[in-house]
Amino acid sequence: TLSIVGALILGQAAVQAGFISNSMIIIVAVTAIASFAIPYYNMSIVARLFRYLILMAGAYIGLFGILIVSMIILFHLCSLRSFSEPYFAPFAPFRFKSQRDNILVLPPGGISNPVKEQSKGE
Numbered sequence: 001t002l003s004i005v006g007a008l009i010l011g012q013a014a015v016q017a018g019f020i021s022n023s024m025i026i027i028v029a030v031t032a033i034a035s036f037a038i039p040y041y042n043m044s045i046v047a048r049l050f051r052y053l054i055l056m057a058g059a060y061i062g063l064f065g066i067l068i069v070s071m072i073i074l075f076h077l078c079s080l081r082s083f084s085e086p087y088f089a090p091f092a093p094f095r096f097k098s099q100r101d102n103i104l105v106l107p108p109g110g111i112s113n114p115v116k117e118q119s120k121g122e
Contacts, residue, residue, distance in 0.1 A: 024058065027066075031055075 011025045031051045038044040050073060057065030080087035 020059075027058065028055065 014020050015022055035047060038047055054066055054069050057069040078088050078092045086092050
């Protein structure tokens with residue numbers, strides 16, 4: 001708790017001195033809290049790297065920089081493939097039949113199985 005109080009005091013002093021804005025304090029606090037939700041150490045290193053990239057873009061360009069870097073990261077993740085499947089499947093290559101069960105959970109009789117439906121056509 002001592003580090004949280006110290007961060008609050010330093011953050012308030014930086015805002016009063018005009019070095020950073022209140023929104024930057026909120027963004028840094030939310031990303032720091034969200035970093036505790038990552039279960040694996042290797043993934044947390046990558047998340048920390050992305051956090052610093054987004055933080056620097058926000059410091060230099062503002063909200064526009066945050067949006068640009070976030071879009072670049074999202075485009076990169078959409079281009080990745082894992083086990084010959086798109087990384088964001090079924091969301092990134094949008095397939096309507098695959099989306100039915102992602103948004104609304106249907107009873108067992110109404111659930112579609114797009115993998116079996118696709119294999120029948122081939």
